[in-house]
Amino acid sequence: MDKGDGSIKYILTGEGAGTTFTIDDSTGDIHAIQRLDREVKAQYILRAQARNRLTNRPLEPESEFIVKIQDINDNEPRFPDGPYHASVPEMSKVGTSVIQLTATDADDPTYGNSARVVYSILEGQPYFSVDAKSGMIRVSLADMDRETRENYTVVIMAKDMGGQLGGLSGTTTVNITLSDVNDNPPIFDQRLYQMSVPESAPVGSVVGRIWAKDRDIGVNAEMKYCIIDGDGRDIFDISTDPTNLFGIIVVKKPLNFEKKPSYTLKVEGANTHLDPAFRQRGPFKDVTIVHVSVEDVDEPPLFDLSAYYVELPEDAEIGTLVKTLSARDPDAANNTVRYSIERSSDPEKYFYIEITSGSLMTLRSLDREEIGWHNITVLAMEMNNPTQITSVSVAVKVMDVNDNPPLLTDFLEAYVCEKAKAGQVRKKICNKCGKNTLKCCKRTDSAVFVYLVLGCKYKLMLRNKLSTLFHLPIFISDGEQPVQTSTSTMTIRVCSCDQEGNAMLCHPEAYSLPASLSRGALIAILACILVLLVMILLMLSLRNHRKKPYLCDEEENVHENIVRYDDEGGGEEDTEAFDIAAMWNPREAHHHLGKMRQDMLPEIESLSRYVPQASVMGGGGDSNVHGYVLAKLLEADMDPCAPPYDSLQTYAYEGEGSVAESLSSLQSGTSNTDHEYDYLNEWGPRFKKLAEMYGVLETNNPPLW
Structure with missing residues (x-):
């Protein structure tokens, strides 16, 4: 279109x-x-x-x-998991597989040879090889030894296009390690080991270490050691350390240098793991010799026994030999041993030990009733080395001797009804008769026996109806030699009883304590009364002492006033201790006499009949002073509570017409020179003259100063 x-x-x-x-x-x-x-x-x-x-x-x-999209060869082979690690046992045979490698190619495997990979080894020959198609790496050299070389590096190449020219390639690395097998026997690094150990080493002490080296590793190198021969196999032992590589020799029994100074051990070391591939070779093991030297150590003395036990009667005399202890120096030097008692074990010093012979003797009398056992510690010390000391325990059992009389523990007292029949038993003194221990006696010796004068069961015969109180003597004797005896008294009261024989009322002279008031309570009441009486006596005694205190009352005005002046008088401030108005100017003596303290006049009057009223140098005006001084002197001599000190007062007024002249050396009218402070030499004769003047001291008496 x-x-x-x-x-x-x-x-x-x-x-x-x-x-x-x-x-x-x-x-x-x-x-x-x-x-x-x-x-x-x-x-x-x-x-x-x-x-x-x-x-x-x-x-x-x-x-x-x-x-x-049509594929072209634009991708090389790759090893996605590389580099690789592998291991193979040493001594492996040729052709033993190690690891298989796989390379990947991103190209289209269905179109041409872009993805067809071929493997080859670039590094690692002649030890290893690789399969070109599968990529399996294998051992290519026999008897590779890990102990010679352990690690290998192998480089593998993968190439596409079937390995043809122009193909793309990739490489990887494989680290191969030879794993260990038990292919090497252990070998001791020394054929003879020299070791030493002190004889004082305790059991379990390490003597030394040995090692049977094994070129293998891991479980293939683990060792087990044992002593297979030698004169020390019973004295020493060997074990393997936690790494299972070394043998540790330890002390098995106590050592003694003096008995045996050295030992020889034959030790074997063997692998614990045997590789199945090498069973035909037999167990891998090796043998060595260990020589152990025992070093001499200065040991403490050794007693012949680990402990001593002695029985000793309590009546043993002082100085009795208890036991002779023996200790010796176990060393070859055999030093002299000295003995002593550890004082903390015998604080009361009942025993003494002879320092050289070890004879243990009594030092004090023993008493089983006080101390039945003596556990003392005896020390043995080397004389040449005081640091070497050994102790041993000595148990001394004090054996009983019949040295204490039997005693009744209870106060013996009973009652009997008024109408009791003759022959009626009222009280059992003892639980048993014969030679048996009695509970009613205080047990002090090993066996105490009681015998009554009329038998174990004492029968009361009421023959005298007029008596209401009976005191029966009891004789107590033990049954061992020497026989010990004692006496006691049993009190029996006659009481009115009911039909069942229970006491209702006792006669006044035999009145017993009420049930609610125990004997202990009565004793406590009596003790309280006695304490009150003692307290009353003490209060009366203290009251009497207050009337005659050791220090006289304030009314007697005896004080110790030591006053120091820079002039001859300080006025009334120096004489506030007591009223001395009577010793002021004699011309005003009569005037002040009427104003003397009322507590002084009765004393002078009361003492006037004891004190002679002698005139002093014709000074009739001083008679009151003279009488006062003599009265106070006589009172002080007769008063047992008079203080052992005198009261020294100084006054500004010297006295009128005093034949003693001035008593002061501070302001003498005849001296214009410096004051003489030798008061003792100056005042002494004046005091003497004053005393003679007032008749206080006769001239032939020793001076008071």
């Missing part, structure tokens, strides 16, 4: 129209406007139609057609 005049227009629609493909609307030629890739899109579905150019009316229905 197309005449070529351009009246027909061609239209293209569908996949890739306008982008990948275009059409010439005049001629209908279709062109590709970009590069086509079959591996991206192998075909396109397009639709074409012819239309009138002027009217745009279709001249025919749309036609659909498919455009297929």
Whole structure:
């Protein structure tokens, strides 16, 4: 229909129209406007139609057609999972498969040879090879040894077009490791090991380590060690460390240098795992010799026993030999041993041990009733090395001796009814008769027995109806030698009883305590009364003492006033301790006498009959002062509570017409020089003269100063 005049227009629609493909609307030629890739899109579905150019009316229905992209060899083979890792046991045979590789080619395998791949090895020969078609890598060299070389790198190439010239290719790397097999026996790195251990090493101590080296690894190198021979196989033991590679030699039994200074061990090391491929070779093992030297150590003394037990009677005399302990120095030097007792184990020092012989003796009297067991610790020490000390326990059991009299623990008291018949049993003193331990006795020795004068069951015979209180003596004796005895008294009261024999009322002289008031309560009441009496006596005694205190009352005005002045007098401020008006100006003595303290006048009057009224140098005006001084002096001599000190007072007034002249050296009228401060030498004669003047001191008596 197309005449070529351009009246027909061609239209293209569908996949890739306008982008990948275009059409010439005049001629209908279709062109590709970009590069086509079959591996991206192998075909396109397009639709074409012819239309009138002027009217745009279709001249025919749309036609659909498919455009297929023809493949060309534009893609090389690829290994999607490379690089690869593989392993193969060492010593594998030739042809043993290692790993299979597969290369992919994006080209069309149905069109030509673009996707037909061939494999070849570029690197890794002569150890490995690859199958050209399948890509399987195999061992190509026999007896490859891991211990010689463990890792190999193999490079494989895949080429399309069947490997022909012009084909595309791709490569990959395969890392091949030879896995270990137990193909090597263990070998000790030394044929003879030298070790040493101190004799003091405890059981379980490590002596040394040995190693049977194995070129294999992993489980193929794990070892098991054992002592197969030697004189030390019973003294030492060997085990494998946690890595299962080394052998650890340890002490199995205590060592003693003096008994055996060295040992020899024959040790075997063998693999624990045997590879099935090498069973014909037998177990892989090796043997070595271990020489162990025992080093001498200064050991502490050793007692002949681990503990001592001794029985000793409690009446053993002081100095009795208890036990002779023996300890020796286990070393070859055999140093001298000294003994002592650890004081904390015998604080009361009941025992003594002889320092050189080890004889344990008593130092104090023993008493089983106080201490039945003595657990003491004895120390043994080397004289040349005090740091080497050993202790041992000595248990001393104190055996009982009959040295205590039997005692009744309960207060013996009973009652009997007024109308009790003769021969009626009222109270059992003992639970049992004969040589048996009794509960009614205080047990102090091993066995205590009680015998009553009239038997175990004491029968009361009421023969005297007038008596309402009976005191029965009881004789107590034990049954061991030497026999120990004691006595006790049983009190029996006569009471009025009911029909059942229960006491209702006892006679006054035999009145028993009510049931609600125990004997302990009565004792407590009596004790309280006694305490009250003592307190009353103490209060009365204290009251009497207050009347005569050791220090006189304030009314007696005795004070210790030590006053220091820079002049001869300080006035009334220096004499506030008590009223000294009587010792002021004698011309006013009578005037002040009437104003003296009321508590002074009775004392002077009461003492006037004891004090002689002697005149002093004709000075009748000083008689009151004279009497007062003598009265106070006599009172102080006779008063047991007078203080042991004197009262020293100084006054401004010296006294009129005093034959002693001035007592002051501070302002002497005859001296214009500096003051003399030797008061003792200056005042001494003046005091003496004053005392003689008042008749206080006779001239032939020793001076008071």
